[in-house]
Structure formats: C-alpha cells, structure tokens
Amino acid sequence: MASSTSESLITARWIVPVVPAGLVLENHALLIKGSTIQDLLPVDSARKLYPNATRVDLPQHLLTAGLVNTHGHAAMSLLRGYADDRELMDWLSNHIWPVEMKLVDYNFVKDGSTLAVAEMISTGTTCAADTYFFPEAVAEAFTENRFRGQVATPIIQFPNAWAETEDQHIQKGLDFGDSIKDNDLISTAFAPHSPYTVTDKALEAVRLHTEALDLPIHLHLHETKDEVESAVSETGIRPIQRIHELGLISESLQTVHMTQLIEQDFDLLADKGVHLAHCPDSNMKLASGFCPVEKLKEHGVNVAIGTDGAASNNNLDMLEETRSAALLSKVVSADATSVNAFEALAMATINGARLLGLESKIGSLEKGKLADVIAVDLSSINFQPIHHPVSQLIYTTTGHQVSHTWINGELLYANNQFTQLDEARLRVVVEEWRQKIESVS
Ligand SMILES: [Zn+2]
Helix, strand or coil: CCCCCCEEEEEEEEEECCCCCCCCEEEEEEEEECCEEEEEEEHHHHHHHCCCCEEEEEEEEEEEECEEEEEECHHHHHHCCCCCCCCHHHHHHHHHHHHHHHHCCHHHHHHHHHHHHHHHHHCCEEEEEEECCCHHHHHHHHHHCCCEEEEEEEECCCCCCCCCCHHHHHHHHHHHHHHCCCCCCEEEEEEECCHHHCCHHHHHHHHHHHHHHCCCEEEEECCCHHHHHHHHHHHCCCHHHHHHHCCCCCCCEEEEECCCCCHHHHHHHHHHCCEEEECHHHHHHCCCCCCCHHHHHHCCCEEEECCCCHHHCCCCCHHHHHHHHHHHHHHHHCCCCCCCHHHHHHHHCHHHHHHCCCCCCCCCCCCCCECCEEEEECCCHHHCCCCCHHHHHHHCCCHHHEEEEEECCEEEEECCEECCCCHHHHHHHHHHHHHHHHHHC
C-alpha cells in the first residue's frame, strides 16, 4: 500500500491536466505526496490504492494546474487605483515615479508584495514573475507565504532607493542571486527595465552575466508606438533591432508587451526562441496597443500571460486576464477561432512555466511534477449548465471562484480561506500605506 500521512487524495468532478492538451478527466483523483504529484487516476482505483491518504472531495469543482503570472510588479498593488485613466508616460513620470521616489523602501515592497501574494493565492496563481526594487523584500514576502516566483532584479539608469547607478543595480542583482541559491521557491533573472531606460553598456554587462550564470533576461519591449517612434528618431533603429545587435535576442529573453511588431520580427523571435509575456489588460488600460498573439502563435513563438502590476490593471486575477487574452486575440486577428479555451488555459499555465524555464517542474498536472494545483468551484447557478467545463473556466469564471490553492504540495487556500496568511493583519498594514501614500500626494 502506497499510503502515508503526508499523502492527500483530491477527488474532483473534472480534472484538466493541461498536458495532454484538450483532456478533461471526469471522476478522477490526484494524489499529492509531499511536494509532488504522485498519481492521477480514476477515483475507484485511487480509494483502493490510497485508503489512508487525507481526502479532499470537490464534487462540483474543476481541478487544474496553478496559474503562472509571467509579468508583474507585486509591490505596486499598494498603488492600485492611485492614478487611473492617464497616458503611459504621464502616468509613469507624473504620478507613479514621484510617489515611488518618496515612499519605496524595503517595507513598502515587502508589504505591497504580501498584498499581491494574498490576491494571487486566492485567485489561483501559484507562481509569478516579478520585477521591482528591493527584490530581497519581494523574495521574503513570497517565501514567508510559501509562494513560488521568479524574482528578477531591476536595472534602470535613474537613481532610486535601492541603487544609484546601473553598475550598482547589476552588482546588487548578482548578490541577490547568491542569496536565493538554496531557496526552492525562488529563482531570479536580470530585468533591465526597458530599452529607453537602460544604456547599451548596462545591457552588454547583463548579457555577459546572464550567459555566465545561465539566467534569463526579463525586459519590457515595444510596449507602445511612441517607444518605437522615439527610438527610431533618436537612434535610427527600432528598439528590438538595438537589443538584437547587443546580442540579447535569445531563448533566455522574456519579452513583455510587444504590441508593436512588424513582419520581420516574427521570424526573428521564432528563430531565436524568444518568450513573450502578454499583458492584455495593462495594454488596453494604458492604450498601448495590441500584441498580435495569433501571428506569434502561427510562427511558433511561446506566448504566456501576465497581469503587469495592479496599478495598471487593476487586479492580479489571471482568470480574468486569460479571458481578456482570448477575447482580444479574436478581435485583433478578426478570427473567432483564435485562442480557444484550451489554448487560453495553456497560455496561463504550461506556456508560462516554459517562459520561466520551469516546464519540467510546473504548469500541468503530471506525475512527478511539483504539486501547484488549484480548484475552481463551478457550483453556482451562474455557471449552469456546464456543457464544456474549460469554456466555463475561461469565459465565465473569475478568480473569485477559486476555492483551493496548493503550492509545492501545501494547501495554502482552502474553502475560500487562507490557511497560513494573516489577512486581518495585512488589511491593517495596507490601510497604513494608503494613508502614507495620500500624505505625500
Ligand atoms: Zn511591467
């Protein structure tokens, strides 16, 4: 008998393992042992084989892989709704950057990241790629709450509370990388903010370090038309060309946004194996443009989904974001078959894992993978009748229907309640920050 007290047997009405694509299992069970998915099998056999496992019965739920948010700035959750309905550069230069200069420190980032983690765990995200100042505070917030993430270290040519110069950002990034080497939940990357805020010299240094250390590069690229036009008028070339000439276009590159692409870019991105974090809500809210997801897919580029920070979204709900990605791709490609529900779910899970280099560990419910798992409650009258559970998941539910979240085999959210995170304390801390932000505005 393969049973022990550390085993949990989850039975669910539907299990969608993501891999193989398109599969919906009914009356199956998932066995978690320690941090790992040990088995996926019919309920009858599971009960016989694992009679002593702790049972979690979810008779009206859909169980699937935890969602992977491939781009965000967790601490900016404290700026949710702070300066809405503005153009990107007005929003950044006149509102976000000034308040960041006044208030961002270790505690701001730790508390803001904890707020983001609470939202992500409760809405089904189990892994997030983050880039912000004080990455050590982000990593602490993630680790304390048993949340998985790629915590990238920022590089920007403007002095800030975390670092003064580009060189200092890079050195602090190297030190941070050393500090998380033994942390099984956290990986890292270098995140030069964008071509327009980082010099060639720093981008070259980033390339050398990431090649030597086998680390990814996470980069906002071609977010707006203005970014591309300004670069062309100043340097004569488009930012993607400059990044290519600096040797950064490779399978280690995680690009973010990419709303301004022309024909020649598609082959380049596909040939080099570049990954793309598509952030549809942020792009729509800031009127940045549309990422041509269908064309990227046709060329074989890996497209995953990110929410961006809550200041430009205004939430971190990956189910909502995935619905936006599916709907927007239909509009942009003028093709209602573009990004079907299964493809959308893959973008939010396995494609995200691939972008982060974690495809062998997370992103699907397969034996031997880490147990990052979510359950979505489809019992409400609002979801009836259920002809196709994955369509219901993508087009009807939001993160509010997520009832259970496991990360690394730990049940962190059960029956819509946190099992570890202190929500009451977090509310007090967040209100204190709201008052401080108001006082400097
Ligand atoms: Zn961003």
